Amino acid sequence: MGNSRPELADGFVVFVKRDCPTCELIVPVLEQLCELNILRTIFSQDDASFPKLPITSDDTSLEVSFSHRIETVPTLLKIQDGIEVDRTVGWSQEIWKAFLGIEDLGSENIRSYSPGCGSLSVDPDLQGMLQKKYGSGLVSREVTFASAEDEFEAMYDRGWSDGLPLIPPTIERVQAMLEGTSRKPDDIVALVPPNLVDLTVEKIAINAVMAGCKPEYLPVVITALETACSDEFNMHGLLATTMPVGPVFFVNGPIRKSINMNSGMNLLGQGNRANSTIGRAVQLTVRNVGGGRPGEVDRATHGSPAKYGLCFAEDEEGSPWQSYAQDQGFSLEQNTVTLFPGEGPRMIVDQLSRSPDELARSLAMGIIGNVHPKLVMGFDAILIIGPEHASRFAEAGWTKEQVNEEIINHSIRETDELICGANGISEGLPEVFAGSTLPKLRPDGGLIILYGGGAAGLFSATIGGWLSGDKGSSYQTREITL
Amino acid sequence: MTTSVLDPTNEQTPEHRERAQRISSLQGATIGLLDISKPRGDVFLDTIQSLLEKKGATVLRYIKPTFTKPAPVDLRHEISTTCDAVIEALAD
Numbered sequence: 001m002g003n004s005r006p007e008l009a010d011g012f013v014v015f016v017k018r019d020c021p022t023c024e025l026i027v028p029v030l031e032q033l034c035e036l037n038i039l040r041t042i043f044s045q046d047d048a049s050f051p052k053l054p055i056t057s058d059d060t061s062l063e064v065s066f067s068h069r070i071e072t073v074p075t076l077l078k079i080q081d082g083i084e085v086d087r088t089v090g091w092s093q094e095i096w097k098a099f100l101g102i103e104d105l106g107s108e109n110i111r112s113y114s115p116g117c118g119s120l121s122v123d124p125d126l127q128g129m130l131q132k133k134y135g136s137g138l139v140s141r142e143v144t145f146a147s148a149e150d151e152f153e154a155m156y157d158r159g160w161s162d163g164l165p166l167i168p169p170t171i172e173r174v175q176a177m178l179e180g181t182s183r184k185p186d187d188i189v190a191l192v193p194p195n196l197v198d199l200t201v202e203k204i205a206i207n208a209v210m211a212g213c214k215p216e217y218l219p220v221v222i223t224a225l226e227t228a229c230s231d232e233f234n235m236h237g238l239l240a241t242t243m244p245v246g247p248v249f250f251v252n253g254p255i256r257k258s259i260n261m262n263s264g265m266n267l268l269g270q271g272n273r274a275n276s277t278i279g280r281a282v283q284l285t286v287r288n289v290g291g292g293r294p295g296e297v298d299r300a301t302h303g304s305p306a307k308y309g310l311c312f313a314e315d316e317e318g319s320p321w322q323s324y325a326q327d328q329g330f331s332l333e334q335n336t337v338t339l340f341p342g343e344g345p346r347m348i349v350d351q352l353s354r355s356p357d358e359l360a361r362s363l364a365m366g367i368i369g370n371v372h373p374k375l376v377m378g379f380d381a382i383l384i385i386g387p388e389h390a391s392r393f394a395e396a397g398w399t400k401e402q403v404n405e406e407i408i409n410h411s412i413r414e415t416d417e418l419i420c421g422a423n424g425i426s427e428g429l430p431e432v433f434a435g436s437t438l439p440k441l442r443p444d445g446g447l448i449i450l451y452g453g454g455a456a457g458l459f460s461a462t463i464g465g466w467l468s469g470d471k472g473s474s475y476q477t478r479e480i481t482l
Numbered sequence: 483m484t485t486s487v488l489d490p491t492n493e494q495t496p497e498h499r500e501r502a503q504r505i506s507s508l509q510g511a512t513i514g515l516l517d518i519s520k521p522r523g524d525v526f527l528d529t530i531q532s533l534l535e536k537k538g539a540t541v542l543r544y545i546k547p548t549f550t551k552p553a554p555v556d557l558r559h560e561i562s563t564t565c566d567a568v569i570e571a572l573a574d
Contacts, residue, residue, distance in 0.1 A: 140488040151485040160490050169487045197492040206490045237550030288490040471519075471548040 005067040008079045011040035012100060015059070015070045015077075018050040020117035022091050023074055027051045029096070029106050038100055045073065045120045065121035066130045072116045076100075090116035136175055137185055138202055155210070160288055162280065162308055166210040177205040180215030181222060182482060189222055190229035192290035193236035194297040199225060203289050204281070211281035211309075216259050217274055220337055221281045223480045224249055227339045228282060234473045238341050238466060239292040244304040245466040248342040248382070249279050249311040250450065252325035253335030255480060261313035265454030268312055268345045268384075268461060279309020306344040310463075312452065318387060319451035320394035327400070328477050335480040340382055340448065341466040341473035350389070351458040356396040359389060360403060363460060364410035367447075368440050370464035374418045374428040376411075376438045380446045380465035380475065383407070386453040389460050404449050411440035442468070448475065505566050509538035514565035518549040523571040530569060544568075 014030065016023040033039040034053045041057050044050050045065055048058035059065055068077065068084065076099060078086040088099050093112040097105050106112070121130060131139055145154045155166045167173065178185055178201070185202035192199040201222060208221050228235040228247050238245055251261055262272035270276065286292045294300065300307070316323040316332070325336040348366030353359040363383060371379045385393075385403075393403050415436045420428040429438075441447045446468070453461070466472050505511050513534050517523040531541045544561055546553050561568050 138488065140490075141493055142486050143489050144486045151487075155487075168485055169490060170485065171488060174488050195492065195494070197494065202488075203490065203492070206488050210490060231551075234551055236552065237548075241550065284490070289492045291492065467550065472550050 006064050007082050008064075008068070008077070008084070009040050010079050010081065012038060013041040013043065013077050013079060014039060015043045015045065015065055015068075015073050015075045015119065016050070017045040017073050017117070017120060018047040020073045022114040022116040023050075025110060025114055026074060026091050026106075028110060029091075032105065033100070036102075038102065040079075062121045062126070062130060063134050065119055066134045070119040071122050073119050074116055075119070090114065136171055138171065138174065139186070140174075140202060140206060142171070159293075160210065160284075162284060162287065164280075164308070166284075167212055169206040169209040173209045174202070174205050177209050177213070177215050177218055178202070180218035181205075183222065189226050192225070192229050192286060193292065194239060195291040197289055197291070199229070199285065199289055204285055207285040207288055208277075208281040211284050212273065212277040213281050214259070214273070217278050217281070219335075219480050219482045220249075220251060220255065220259070220274075220278050221285075223478050224278065224282050224337050224339060225285055227337065227476045227478045228286070230476060232474045233339055233341070233476050235286065235290075238473055239286065239290075239298050241466065242299050242301045243466055244300055244302045244307075244343050245341055246304070246307040246310070247279070247282060248306060248340045248463055249282070249309075250324070250338050250340070250382075251278075251311070251313045251336070251480075252316065252323050252330070252338070253480070254333065255335040256313040256316070263313040263315035263452045264318075267315075267452050268310070275311050275313070276309070279311035281309070283307065283309045304344040306342070310342070310344070314450045315387075315452040320390055321400040321451065324448065324450055325477065330477070330479065335482070336477050337480055338448075338475060338477040340380075340463065340475040341468075342382060342463040343466075345384070345461045345463045348460045348462055349458070350460075354392065356393045356398050356403075357406070359392050360406040361410045363389075364407045364440070366460070367407070367462050367464075368411055368413070370440075370462065372427055374422070374425065376413060376418060376429070376440045377442050377446070378467055379441075380448070380468045381441060382448045382450060382463040382465075384450045384452050384461040384463075386457055386459050386461070387451075387455050388458045390451055400449055404447050405443075408439050408441050408443050408447055412437050413440065508534060510540075511538075511566045512540045512542060512564065514542050514544055514561045514568040516553070516561065516568055516570040517543070517545045518553075518571060519546050520549050520571070527569075527571050530571075 030051055034055050039055055041055055043057050043059040043064050045059055072089045074091055076088045077084050088095050091114045093106050145151050151168050152165055183201045187201045188198045190199045204222055208218055227233055259274045261274045292298055314324055330336050348363055350362040353362050367381050370381055415433045415438055418429045419431055419434050420426055422428055515527045517527055534541050
């Protein structure tokens with residue numbers, strides 16, 4: 001990014017353009033100041049030979065004008081130790097005299113006041129090009145709050161917030177955020193629903209600043225959004241559904257440690273910056289760039305606090321098994337984020353089971369309640385096995401695959417119990433399923449087992465899913481691009 | 483203090499489009515019925531179909547692969563080029 005500002009020599013410098021009648025008017029003044037050796041440089045924006053003086057400098061590239069935020073011509077600057085200490089805008093004989101500290105300036109033939117014209121460097125048609133060439137490289141519109149406006153209230157008023165306060169995305173903060181990724185600000189990451197808008201790294205960075213992310217979280221946020229907006233994950237459907245679901249994120253790999261994510265005590269709760277802000281950044285991006293707002297395209301009947309952004313990490317170091325990412329074929333050195341279409345977490349208490357088999361039965365019973373006990377196969381689940389529960393399996397030598405298989409086996413139900421009308425409840429499967437058995441979770445990937453949580457507590461946590469597969473959403477794991 | 487921030491939105495303004503011309507009569511019109519694949523959408527549309535046919539309309543039936551995603555582009559194109567009007571069965 002070419003954002004180093006060209007330095008100016010100490011003294012007085014002025015910015016002009018030939019196309020400005022005020023600048024034409026004051027040519028004799030400029031000649032006088034040149035002769036008196038008071039002006040160091042005249043930067044000319046549209047004609048390098050205007051005015052024809054030895055101190056005229058070509059700024060037809062507008063680099064100097066843009067970098068010094070010149071908005072009007074003429075603008076006179078006072079430079080001391082390479083830094084601008086004062087400026088005056090437009091032409092006023094009295095003000096210029098005082099500014100330059102001279103008694104005699106101009107003549108009776110020259111009008112004593114003229115406001116000047118707009119600087120070419122603020123021409124709206126040139127902004128994109130100038131920003132790219134000399135600016136921050138960022139192209140988002142700058143929104144300036146009125147001096148009496150409270151900046152935090154102003155962001156609420158503009159509808160940018162999920163209800164919680166936002167960090168103001170100043171250009172400096174957004175630039176710092178972008179240092180967190182090797183990707184360019186204008187890279188298009190995805191088409192973000194529901195409005196199917198091109199989503200750039202720059203817009204993600206702005207929303208990540210607002211969410212409270214640190215720059216080093218940005219790669220996770222970018223990859224999460226890329227994944228969320230895939231056809232398989234179907235962010236559009238998750239947003240539009242009346243069910244209380246959203247993308248649930250979990251992270252594997254060394255980045256968990258380097259950004260200090262929580263995979264232990266209270267991993268699903270409050271208190272950890274990365275856990276709390278990564279998912280929020282994704283949700284804010286969908287809201288602000290995609291246009292997905294509650295009550296509009298987001299039709300959730302009840303919603304869930306998880307929709308602020310539920311994000312956590314797996315405790316790979318404490319786990320008796322290999323990590324979830326390794327199960328998917330990634331190495332321990334690769335960083336991944338997995339997106340699961342889910343609702344809020346719910347605990348499963350079992351403080352009495354001592355054998356792995358009875359605990360598997362118990363956990364299966366806990367999961368059966370997801371969505372509705374009579375609805376099976378269509379909804380996947382995450383099970384985060386707590387350390388004390390996991391030790392029951394590990395001590396008995398059960399592999400993770402075995403735990404997964406046994407829980408699904410123990411979730412098998414007689415369909416006569418599940419069909420419409422069974423147990424005096426209309427909700428349930430169509431009659432044609434009667435006389436058979438079905439597991440709560442599909443055996444080919446219906447259960448994701450993770451390890452995490454605090455050392456004490458004979459509990460696990462489950463996160464119920466949304467309609468799985470092509471009809472709804474398929475959970476996805478992707479490697480995080482740093 | 484004045485603060486400047488970068489716009490977090492897509493900076494787009496909504497495009498204004500006129501509504502399509504309403505059809506003046508059902509007699510001889512081709513009406514598309516789009517089932518979005520919600521349970522019992524077909525029951526609702528069967529009734530609508532018989533009512534429309536009684537009024538002299540030709541009815542064509544369409545179905546979205548899933549209610550959770552926008553209708554595929556090809557399906558939208560087919561409906562818009564084949565039908566005079568479309569009725570969509572939303573929700574269950």
